[in-house]
Amino acid sequence: MNQVITLAKRPVGKPSMSDFSLTTEDKPSPADGEILLHAAYVSVDPYMRGRMSDAESYIHPFEVNKPIEGLAVAEVVESKNSDFEAGDFVVGFLAWKEYQVSQGKGLRKVDADIAPLSAYLGILGMTGLTAYLGLSEIGKPQEGETLVVSGAAGAVGSVAGQIGKIQGCRVVGIAGSDEKVAKLTSEFGFDAAINYNTTDDMATAIAENCPDGVDVYFDNVAGEISDGVHQNMNRFGRIINCGAISGYNDTSVPTGPRVEMMLIKKSLLMQGFIVGNYEDKFPKASKQLAEWLGEEKLKFSETVVEGFENIPKAFLDLFEGKNRGKMVVKI
Amino acid sequence: MNQVITLAKRPVGKPSMSDFSLTTEDKPSPADGEILLHAAYVSVDPYMRGRMSDAESYIHPFEVNKPIEGLAVAEVVESKNSDFEAGDFVVGFLAWKEYQVSQGKGLRKVDADIAPLSAYLGILGMTGLTAYLGLSEIGKPQEGETLVVSGAAGAVGSVAGQIGKIQGCRVVGIAGSDEKVAKLTSEFGFDAAINYNTTDDMATAIAENCPDGVDVYFDNVAGEISDGVHQNMNRFGRIINCGAISGYNDTSVPTGPRVEMMLIKKSLLMQGFIVGNYEDKFPKASKQLAEWLGEEKLKFSETVVEGFENIPKAFLDLFEGKNRGKMVVKI
Incomplete structure (x- = not known):
């Protein structure tokens, strides 16, 4: 079975565990052109609080009873898409699911030799x-x-x-x-x-x-x-x-x-x-950040929480200031 | 005798007539290099309220018991400065005095044939x-x-x-x-x-x-x-x-x-x-405004109050919304 975290209801004020639901579904299989992904690191970020409300904003709100989506690094575990191979790691906006299929659109391959995978959610990411x-x-x-x-x-x-x-x-x-x-x-x-x-x-x-x-x-x-x-x-x-x-x-x-x-x-x-708003500037900016990281001019700090089921708790902890640097969940 | 308006005291909250003082002094005479000016139109503007307080701002405060200064159009009535002739009209920051002497620094000649003199305090001015x-x-x-x-x-x-x-x-x-x-x-x-x-x-x-x-x-x-x-x-x-x-x-x-x-x-x-902050852009902007004015694409409206002694009242009326367009005082 495949674990999934959905938005159980829209939080009023401070979010709590009861706003989230941990459910299961059948593990999906990739169709032609698709890849099967297994989440490796999931990002939790303060801006996601905004998407839990239905107020007008720059990004559409999450839907109640649907999986929450956010930035994550995932491993390609099976590929029916010639752009990807099993063993590749990718970063992109993904659902809070252990396993999911994707056509690969909007995903970018990342290299664990350049920086730890979690860095692509933080200092080399958004x-x-x-x-x-x-x-x-x-x-x-x-x-x-x-x-x-x-x-x-x-x-x-x-x-x-x-x-x-x-x-x-x-x-x-x-x-x-x-x-x-x-x-x-x-x-x-x-x-x-x-x-x-x-x-x-x-x-x-x-x-x-x-x-x-x-x-x-x-x-x-x-x-x-x-x-x-x-x-x-x-x-x-x-x-x-x-x-x-x-x-x-x-x-x-x-x-x-x-x-x-x-x-x-x-x-x-x-x-x-x-x-x-500045997507056209990402390539140049990413290059500069990777360069500074390589030269050890930039350090990054992260708080790593372990376990898929702990994603909601990690998100809630952001509002208590419990993170040091980037908060990520290792699956 | 020469009429002068000074800041009697710093207003607290809404300014009132008692914050101003109408006094007289001897009519000045120009020294070599100076011109004698007679005020023709005096501008009253909301920003001047800020200068009546001593709070930190982008422009230094007025001094208590000293004449207030602001934008005005004046006639050169006597010149001992080769850049100016009697009969010229100039615009610039001048004291609230009927007559004053100046070395001409910061004054710009204006042409009554292009637009009415008061326009240089408004649509062709600041x-x-x-x-x-x-x-x-x-x-x-x-x-x-x-x-x-x-x-x-x-x-x-x-x-x-x-x-x-x-x-x-x-x-x-x-x-x-x-x-x-x-x-x-x-x-x-x-x-x-x-x-x-x-x-x-x-x-x-x-x-x-x-x-x-x-x-x-x-x-x-x-x-x-x-x-x-x-x-x-x-x-x-x-x-x-x-x-x-x-x-x-x-x-x-x-x-x-x-x-x-x-x-x-x-x-x-x-x-x-x-x-x-944009002084380098004034020449091009002034040219464009004069052009639109000449083409009748821009109309201007002004409220003209008459009499030197009515300058404070005209200023106070700004905060009552009594002006239509630019408020000026004709001397």
Whole structure:
């Protein structure tokens, strides 16, 4: 039998285990032109919370009682498609199923000799591309500028900060525990890091750690943490709105200081970033990321949970900040 | 004697007549290299409210007990500078004084044969440039797109909407009275206009008037009016944050819905616009505006108040929406 995880119902507020269902179906067989895939690593990502609601968004919602889909690395275990052989590993958007068939459309082969398979879900996958393209397309950091990253110990944030360092910026990270903060400076080379859970006044903490103000803000969290960063933005600053995890589980639109006056007074730019808008830039960006990884200029961290049945729990743990770097599930 | 208007004290909240002082001084005489100017038209603009506070901003604050400065057209009445002759008219940043001397730095000669002198404070001056460059540098409206303009009956808004029409957009204006709304469609060629004072639900009103959603929002007001427009923005929309008059007199930062999730979901851009950042683009933009004005593709409206002593009152009237188009004071 083949294990499958479906969306049992649409979460209201914070998702819980009861929103997911672990079911079984017959193991599928590939028809001509198809391949049979066995999941190797499954990615869980905060943006997936959005697809569990039926609100209008840039990507269509998951359907209730249907398998959830996301990025995964899978092994080709049987091939009736001349583009693939048994033993190939591929990455792409796949259903949360142990086994599934595919015509191969949208799948890309990956090479375990270049990097561990899980890296293709992280630093060499969407999260690495998000960090790289968010900075290069919106943030445009210049040597000597100051970059602040929120959610800095997360999959995207830890890469964004390291790219900022490669590009000659002062880089300050914001994360939610002393352990994460220590890792940012000791392991990922951030110049400074702030634990928002032990900081009463984020605006002052940012000012202390960014003596020349903030030129680029790579924002993964929004909310009150970001209010403190906004107050320290320099004229002509750029805010990359990449995520807003602080509000993903809110059932109404959160309120806060209106930004318009600040944007005008400081000639600031805020822009929503979705990596999928920049597909034409993926090949060049992937090449650069692999190069930096090979040169050991970029490190990546991941939290690996084991077992297909633990995918929902791993997803829920993202909202508790339990991951360090990219959260993946090894099947 | 020479009349002068100074900032008597910094306004708290809404400015009032007591924040200004009308005083007199001796009429100055030009030294070698100087010219004596007599004010002809003085511009009053909402952005000046910001300079009356001492909060950090893109432009230094006015000083208490010193003359207020702003854009004005003046006549050269005596010249000891070979670049100017008596009878020339010039435009530039000048003190609120009937007579003043200047070395001519920053002053530009204007030609009353091309357009009425007051036009150099409006459609051929900063407000015209603001409308043109806000659209061309941030909004980038494309033929067939929908442009919404708030503060649409104001000096900047009425020009922004007309430029949107020249560029082939559907243009919808928001203003504060039935009379203004009627003028937008009958005189300035807007496709539709909404009176926010008689509209309970701005989001629905925008949806009804923008059947294809909103691609570009030229925002002069911010606040709740803008919340309703934001809800109707299309993916990849651009919001030009040109003004936030709804909050200029607030004594604390106004609150409202946080924008980050919206920016991400719709890949939106919000950018603060200050015309002074684009000085290198003024010559080309001015030429285009004068050309459209000559071809009668652009109309301008102005409210002319008479008398030097009425400058403060004219300024205060901006916040009551008493102006139609550019507010100027004829001396």
